[in-house]
Amino acid sequence: MTRVVASSLSSSNRKVAVVTGSSSGLGYEISLMLARNGFLTYATMRNLNKSENIKSVASKENLPIRINQLDVTDDVSVKDAVQAILSETGRIDVLVNKGYVLSGAFEDLAMDEIKTQYDTNVFGLIRTTQTVLPIMRRQKSGIIVNISSGAGRFGYPGQSAYISTKFAVEGLSESMSYELEPFGIKVVVVEPGVIRTNIVNGMVVAKKSQDPNSPYLQIIQKMAAVLENMMENGSPLDLVAKVVLNAVTNESPTLRYLAGKDVEAWLDSKRNMSDEEFYKMMKQNLMK
16 A cells, blocks of 8 residues: 655654545645644545645644545555554544535436445445444544534535435434444544535536536526635634544543534524424525
8 A cells, every 4th residue: 555654753652543535625624633733643535646735734844644545435445544554553543534525406416426425425434434443442442523514414405415425424423422432432523514615626516417408507506606605704624623623632522513603503593493494594595
């Protein structure tokens, strides 16, 4: 397995964190945040050719970051990466799982596009977690951080496949927490709202959804415009990274952490409204 070491700092007495999807976006920010706060951080990614940015920052700041190839959709890649990390450090204390966004109206989504979304966001999370759990059980300690979304608690138009994966992550995480607690392993779900980032780099748009003849084109265009406007006032990436840091350094972390004033407001509304009232509010805000 190809591996690039971005820092030669000793791993002794450091907690070890493994972060998936670290070439950009949330994974990138979370890796830097953990490393800057003393974690020996394995910033993993599918394509090592995308590692230059994080390598540069790690070198400049002399951060304890090591960069490993790990493709969450590939059994062999996951097992090889985890085994290599275990051989180097003897432990894994934190695993952070994330995914990506597939955008498009439900009818316009190809089955292959939906399967790929699930293979990363759900089965990839399962694959990495099941590989790491025996290590954490032997340690009798560890924390699994699953990056969900406000979209794991309520739906909205234009991202049904993505939203359904986050609903799955929510239920999976909550169920796991009961089973893992007796072994000293904690499960945390982080639920960001709209994040101020380059959405083009982090989102896959369904091919059919880009067809000007799609019957859903007007809805998708409205959603894209609303989302772009919301992103201007969205939370910065490092807010989510700070929430992750808070969770993994807390002796008694809670199951769920919200990340963003917007998602706090949405979930407060959902708690205090009927389904019909919430649906009407979301429709007015997103499809006006």
